[in-house]
Amino acid sequence: MVTLPPLRPAALKSFWLVISIGLGLLSAFCIIRPVSIWSFSIGAIVAAVLTFAGTHWPRIVHKPYRLYNVIACQISRYGSLIVMGICFYIVLVAVGRKESTLTLARPLALQSLWVSRQPLAQDAYKNQHPIVTNNPPSQSWIPAFCSWAVRSGNVWVCGLLPLLVLLSLFSDEQDNAVPADLYTLF
Amino acid sequence: MNLFRFILAALAAVGGILLAIPLALLSFPFWIVAYLTRKGCRFFEAPSVPWDRMIEFESTVGWKPKANLDVYSSFVAGVFHWKTDAHGWRGNSSIEQSKVLIFGDSYAFGYAMDEEELFTDQNHQLCMKGIGAPGYNMVQSLLWMQKLSPYLTDKLVVWFICISNDFYDNLQLNMQGYKSPFLRRINGSEEWEIVTSHLSPMKWLYNEDRDQARMRKGRYVAAFGTSPLTERAYSACEFLLKQGSALCSASGGKLVVMTVPHMAQFNAADWEKTVSRFGDPKLFNRDLPNERIREICQKLEVPFVAGSSHLQLQDYILEDGHWNARGHQRIAEVLGELYSLHMNKSGKENQAIRVGSRILQMSQTTG
Numbered sequence: 001m002v003t004l005p006p007l008r009p010a011a012l013k014s015f016w017l018v019i020s021i022g023l024g025l026l027s028a029f030c031i032i033r034p035v036s037i038w039s040f041s042i043g044a045i046v047a048a049v050l051t052f053a054g055t056h057w058p059r060i061v062h063k064p065y066r067l068y069n070v071i072a073c074q075i076s077r078y079g080s081l082i083v084m085g086i087c088f089y090i091v092l093v094a095v096g097r098k099e100s101t102l103t104l105a106r107p108l109a110l111q112s113l114w115v116s117r118q119p120l121a122q123d124a125y126k127n128q129h130p131i132v133t134n135n136p137p138s139q140s141w142i143p144a145f146c147s148w149a150v151r152s153g154n155v156w157v158c159g160l161l162p163l164l165v166l167l168s169l170f171s172d173e174q175d176n177a178v179p180a181d182l183y184t185l186f
Numbered sequence: 187m188n189l190f191r192f193i194l195a196a197l198a199a200v201g202g203i204l205l206a207i208p209l210a211l212l213s214f215p216f217w218i219v220a221y222l223t224r225k226g227c228r229f230f231e232a233p234s235v236p237w238d239r240m241i242e243f244e245s246t247v248g249w250k251p252k253a254n255l256d257v258y259s260s261f262v263a264g265v266f267h268w269k270t271d272a273h274g275w276r277g278n279s280s281i282e283q284s285k286v287l288i289f290g291d292s293y294a295f296g297y298a299m300d301e302e303e304l305f306t307d308q309n310h311q312l313c314m315k316g317i318g319a320p321g322y323n324m325v326q327s328l329l330w331m332q333k334l335s336p337y338l339t340d341k342l343v344v345w346f347i348c349i350s351n352d353f354y355d356n357l358q359l360n361m362q363g364y365k366s367p368f369l370r371r372i373n374g375s376e377e378w379e380i381v382t383s384h385l386s387p388m389k390w391l392y393n394e395d396r397d398q399a400r401m402r403k404g405r406y407v408a409a410f411g412t413s414p415l416t417e418r419a420y421s422a423c424e425f426l427l428k429q430g431s432a433l434c435s436a437s438g439g440k441l442v443v444m445t446v447p448h449m450a451q452f453n454a455a456d457w458e459k460t461v462s463r464f465g466d467p468k469l470f471n472r473d474l475p476n477e478r479i480r481e482i483c484q485k486l487e488v489p490f491v492a493g494s495s496h497l498q499l500q501d502y503i504l505e506d507g508h509w510n511a512r513g514h515q516r517i518a519e520v521l522g523e524l525y526s527l528h529m530n531k532s533g534k535e536n537q538a539i540r541v542g543s544r545i546l547q548m549s550q551t552t553g
Binding site: 007158 | 191192194195196197198199201202203205206209210212213216217219220222223224225226227229230231262263264265505
């Protein structure tokens with residue numbers, strides 16, 4: 001995500017510390033030439049002053065935090081649109097030139113295409129897809145995605161992986177509207 | 187053929203990535219700052235424990251907070267610190283010591299508020315205890331009243347009704363997968379019965395995404411709408427309030443019902459924006475819950491307090507919907523006023539209790 005977490009004291013402090021260190025490094029490398037021990041000292045002073053100011057006057061952090069998030073939201077919104085556009089209008093259009101692997105079953109006379117349902121065991125409801133990966137549960141979706149692509153015979157979708165990773169960086173879970181639903185029980 | 191498809195996809199992906207490079211370079215600094223900010227939050231707030239480690243199965247009400255906890259929980263706007271006593275309830279006072287018992291859901295529990303600012307501990311002259319847990323409906327509150335009926339004698343019993351979800355949740359057999367007691371009509375008649383036979387530690391399996399969407403709409407229709415669901419919901423609520431009133435009377439306690447408003451009700455524009463997600467805003471009446479509950483309470487001769495008369499939007503955590511520190515302070519004052527109004531104490535004690543919160547200064551009156 002490119003957006004910041006919801007506004008709360010810990011997030012404000014963390015954000016301001018990151019910005020202070022970032023501006024200190026910028027001062028050290030960009031403003032003072034050539035880069036030397038003096039430039040790093042100046043950078044450290046800049047970072048320390050900003051951190052002190054943010055710690056003692058936390059109100060000064062609110063506006064930059066909100067402004068930053070507004071810009072990040074716009075980048076997230078338009079970035080995800082552009083990446084999805086690239087996926088749909090370039091990659092999928094190109095792949096679509098090759099005919100589909102979908103084969104239709106043509107029934108013989110009086111033949112039924114009915115397939116009886118195989119009930120799942122209760123434990124299997126955690127994963128109802130017929131293609132089960134043997135990957136242990138992990139936080140990253142990439143190994144599961146690649147495993148599914150190989151097992152289902154759709155290796156070509158791995159070409160979308162860099163774009164899907166970029167799309168995940170633009171995901172924004174924040175909703176600024178009044179929450180319609182209240183509970184955060186579980 | 188698959189190899190050809192793979193090559194085609196790879197070539198197209200390379201072209202797509204080249205187009206996306208400027209975008210990636212532009213957004214990279216923002217991603218780095220956001221990532222480091224999230225990681226840095228861990229140094230400025232305590233690590234939180236997942237909810238499923240803080241609640242336990244309870245055979246008659248579905249779940250309750252575990253006893254003797256001292257933990258931090260995360261929620262959408264941060265982390266809050268909470269503790270429970272030997273019975274699993276928050277607050278410094280015991281049930282026996284408390285003169286006011288508050289039954290309800292996450293509002294009675296004090297969700298999103300640290301121990302030091304919990305509403306039950308704001309008034310040093312009046313011991314109060316919240317009997318509630320996140321996710322509870324009114325059926326569970328009534329069941330706890332039944333279990334704790336020996337302790338209701340000479341106490342003020344305040345029943346919080348959460349307007350945004352209680353009316354609908356009273357009719358549901360699960361809360362986000364956790365099986366909960368609910369109300370059901372008896373053989374299609376107008377009478378209601380409480381159902382607990384399905385309760386077990388096993389999760390209620392359902393299509394979560396579809397159920398969440400249906401649940402959100404159902405809650406608003408039940409509370410504010412004009413459909414048969416609304417009538418069922420209020421009929422069920424009346425049954426529960428009647429049971430609660432009879433129980434408190436039999437136990438020697440004094441019941442007061444208080445509605446807890448939803449944030450969206452405070453502002454007309456927010457209200458219209460919220461309900462328009464579920465249909466024509468004209469079909470939703472923002473004041474319906476207070477009107478209907480007031481009617482029911484008048485019929486049952488139970489005092490009723492509309493929470494919206496005492497609370498404002500500034501009393502809520504906007505990102506979350508529960509009360510903030512100011513809201514907890516306000517609720518403590520309201521409960522103090524209710525106690526002095528309904529429990530017929532002497533004038534001196536009444537005044538002490540009414541202004542006994544930490545912020546307000548006490549004024550001593552003579553005899």
